[in-house]
Amino acid sequence: MESPVLYCSEHLTKEDDEEMQQENGGDGDDDDHNNNDDDDDTDDDDDDDVDDPDDNDDHDDNDMNYIRILISREITDVRLNDQEVEVLVNDNWNQEIRTHAIRYIRRVTPQFRLSKRTIYRAVMYVDRFLFHRIIDNGQFWAVRLLAVTCLSLSAxxxxxxxxxxxxSDYPVGAYNINVNAIRRMEILVLVEFNWDMNCVTPFDFRNFFISRFCRDVTKIDITRMNTVVIIMSVLRDLRIMNHRPSVIAAAATLVAVNRDFTIQELVIVINALPINGFLQIVSLS
Structure with a gap:
């Protein structure tokens, strides 16, 4: 499986670069790049960045304990294995479903001011569902229903x-999809997932890694915004998205801090973290 560090540093598209420039002071108002979405991530503990310096030691201990809990959770979270990912990646119809669902999810979320974490988790639900259930070829109404349902559950x-x-507020286009159909689909997804809808995302680790990797306090806000852009770019590639969220978050933050990092330099930075025993971000082989 491709390294998320390599992906984040080498596979960012022109659109991703433009979005980072917009986040860093441009006027961009593309629906998928609404700055307010990131501002809505109020449960990311952003306020920790301005805490009293006298409390730093206590916060460091609390942060480390919190991160260890998250890592232990993400290890037990339901994720596809490599073979399951390849089954989805090599199925053209499933890839088309995924593309349509992601496009819908990213297009409609700005009107509801939903967070990027909500978008990310909705796509995780889509991927999990597609492995266990088949949508008949060409049934785009079912694709729209799945996208609406996964976004609703994630919200x-x-x-x-x-x-x-x-x-009733979710747009369904010309498809004959009503509220009762969405409710029934929600139940189907919940049952398929054994009602286990809670999962760790890269956004849960974002502030922790920014505090460790971005030492220039004048660049914290820019780094935070660029990290979001990079994390969201991962949605395009199921192989990368299926890595552990902590790995994706660390890779995205490092690339946001310095796009010119070499793999060797990344290893040195990661090895300096006290939780390195839990994180396996890159391999030099």
Whole structure:
């Protein structure tokens, strides 16, 4: 499986670079790149970045304990294995489903001001469902129904209850999809997942790695925004997205800090972390 560090440093598209420039001061108002989406990630503990310096030692201990808990959780989270990923990647119809679903999810979320974490988790749900269930070739109404359902469930898991859109507000285009159909699909997905909808995402690790890797306090905000752009670019590649979220978050943050890092330099930086025994980000073989 391709290294997420290599992916993040070598496979960012022109659009990703333009988005990072927009986040760093441009006027970009593309629906998929709405800065307010990132501002909505209020549960990312962003306030920790401005804590009293006298409390740093206590916060370091708390951060490390929190990260260890997250890593232990992500190890037990349901993820596809390499063979399962290849089955999806090599199926052209499944790839078309995935592309349509991601495009829909990213297009409609700005109107609801949903967070990037909600988008990411919705795509994780789509991938899990596609491995276990078959959507008949050409049934684009079912693809739209799946996309709406996964986004709705993700919003219910991530957003404040007052911010969760009613099912009737999700746009369904020309497809004959009503609220009852979405509810039935939600039950189908929940049963398929054994009601286990909670999963760790790279956004859970973002602030931790930024605090470790970005030592220039004047660049923390820019690094945070660029890290989001890089994490979201991972959605395009199922092989990369299937890596552990901590690995993706660390790789994305390092690339956001310095696009010119070599693999050897990345290893040195990662090895300096106290949790290195839990993180296996790159291999030199």
């Amino acid at each position: 219910k898991m991530n957003e404040n209850i007052d911010d969760v859109p009613p099912l």
